[in-house]
Amino acid sequence: MLDINLVRNNPEEIKKALAKKKVPPAAVDLLLEKDIKWREEIKKIEDLRAQLNQLSKARKIEEAKAVKEELKKAEAVLPELETERNLAWIKLPNIPSEDTPVGLDESENKPIRKWGEPAKFNFTPKDHLELGKALGIIDVETAGKVSGSRFAYLKGDAVRLQMAIIKFVFDTLGNEKILKKIANRVEKGYSSKPFTLVLPPMMIKPDVFKRMARLDPGQEEERYHLQKDDLYLVGSAEHTLGPIHMDSSIPEDQLPIRYVGYSTSFRREAGSYGRDVKGILRMHQFDKLEMESFTLPENSSKEQQFIVAIQEYLMQQLAIPYQVVSVCTGDMGGPDYRQIDIEAWLSGQNKYRETHTSDLMTDYQSRRLATKIKRKDGKTELAHMNDATAFALGRIIIAILENYQNKDGSVTVPKVLRKYAGIKKIK
RNA sequence: GGUAGGGUGGCCGAGCGGUUUAAGGCGACAGUCUUGAAAACUGUUGUACCAGAAAUGGUACCGUGAGUUCGAAUCUCACCCCUACCGCCA
Numbered sequence: 001m002l003d004i005n006l007v008r009n010n011p012e013e014i015k016k017a018l019a020k021k022k023v024p025p026a027a028v029d030l031l032l033e034k035d036i037k038w039r040e041e042i043k044k045i046e047d048l049r050a051q052l053n054q055l056s057k058a059r060k061i062e063e064a065k066a067v068k069e070e071l072k073k074a075e076a077v078l079p080e081l082e083t084e085r086n087l088a089w090i091k092l093p094n095i096p097s098e099d100t101p102v103g104l105d106e107s108e109n110k111p112i113r114k115w116g117e118p119a120k121f122n123f124t125p126k127d128h129l130e131l132g133k134a135l136g137i138i139d140v141e142t143a144g145k146v147s148g149s150r151f152a153y154l155k156g157d158a159v160r161l162q163m164a165i166i167k168f169v170f171d172t173l174g175n176e177k178i179l180k181k182i183a184n185r186v187e188k189g190y191s192s193k194p195f196t197l198v199l200p201p202m203m204i205k206p207d208v209f210k211r212m213a214r215l216d217p218g219q220e221e222e223r224y225h226l227q228k229d230d231l232y233l234v235g236s237a238e239h240t241l242g243p244i245h246m247d248s249s250i251p252e253d254q255l256p257i258r259y260v261g262y263s264t265s266f267r268r269e270a271g272s273y274g275r276d277v278k279g280i281l282r283m284h285q286f287d288k289l290e291m292e293s294f295t296l297p298e299n300s301s302k303e304q305q306f307i308v309a310i311q312e313y314l315m316q317q318l319a320i321p322y323q324v325v326s327v328c329t330g331d332m333g334g335p336d337y338r339q340i341d342i343e344a345w346l347s348g349q350n351k352y353r354e355t356h357t358s359d360l361m362t363d364y365q366s367r368r369l370a371t372k373i374k375r376k377d378g379k380t381e382l383a384h385m386n387d388a389t390a391f392a393l394g395r396i397i398i399a400i401l402e403n404y405q406n407k408d409g410s411v412t413v414p415k416v417l418r419k420y421a422g423i424k425k426i427k
Numbered sequence: 428g429g430u431a432g433g434g435u436g437g438c439c440g441a442g443c444g445g446u447u448u449a450a451g452g453c454g455a456c457a458g459u460c461u462u463g464a465a466a467a468c469u470g471u472u473g474u475a476c477c478a479g480a481a482a483u484g485g486u487a488c489c490g491u492g493a494g495u496u497c498g499a500a501u502c503u504c505a506c507c508c509c510u511a512c513c514g515c516c517a
Binding site for chain 1: 456475477478485487497498
């Protein structure tokens, strides 16, 4: 959520900034109105309580009783005012950065740079499903019978490929030498502290989910809920990596703190019924390697650059052509200050498709999570949080299959993955 | 799931209806002393919110939520978590 003082003191600027994210000015006014009502009531209650405390100390029992009655009435009103204020509050997304392109939707995202040349084939390239089916490594029919649409069995060399990618990422992000080279590209001497490898929980409590700003009104539809235990299945490792430091202060000298987590992601994909139904591009369940990092506010933009540089490094190692895209205000996530996507070239579809995203959330999440940093002088402030994809395994396997396919329907394994996968070719 | 014992400040630990404004200790920070350090001594030492330009004042917080009371860390109820043992399980 946004800093309430910022909204109170600069309502017009906030309105202007949020308008870029398609938020009507009335939404800001609503919060201000609810906030005033809440403040009036809390003031009233605290004054009464002060009075009551005084009378109690003096053992003026009869007078205290009268004040207590009044207090009870005032207190009864508060919860509703608080709920209304909160609802208006969490509805406001984060303010977008100055360098974020203003736009209404996906079509106005701005490609920043391209890397790699799409391979030229002397035959008509197939899409990943056709290839995967023929190779016997992707089976959506059986999965349809067993689990329904948007599920798949990955088999044989597809599994070897996935395991290889996981090991490759963990080896890279845990290796300070490699990170140092990447960090120096961002800024000479920038922190090359390795990522801590994590296998996070894949279920999360509703209140923590909300504090991550991932279960706000409108988002419930996208989540799988386990009714008996009142737990949600995570939609990304981010959801349980982000709260690792909730309700605590991290000493300045321990930052940045970086995690790379591997987990399955569960998404209902409600409202995307007709989209990407072919193959394994959009699934109810897929595995993903996710980076999450906590930094000082003054370093968070640099950290995002570092993270994007890592994403690009990983793609370059796989030698898959891609473009880096600055996501526009209308298409970016609510908690985002700046969102940068990477789109991999898919030869079978003859276009770039989103495979990575990098979100700088500034203090938007850490405010509700109460994840703070403690400065050397003892002062505390909110940490900044970055979240980004290392590899979405389903989609990167698609990219490998389509870009590395051969005329005979076999697929060459990218060089860096061969020693991990133990195979050179899928045939 | 069952039984038993627990959850108090950065940590340990006392308190079990009103001088609690949470004792005492450890740690941390500052000062005195010292060439420097240690020791000793002295002092400081949480978070959030509300009002205020600020100084400051107020409110809340002893696992969480509700309740009893003029007054709750302290009493009641429910729940959560931890530890041990039993059951079940990979």
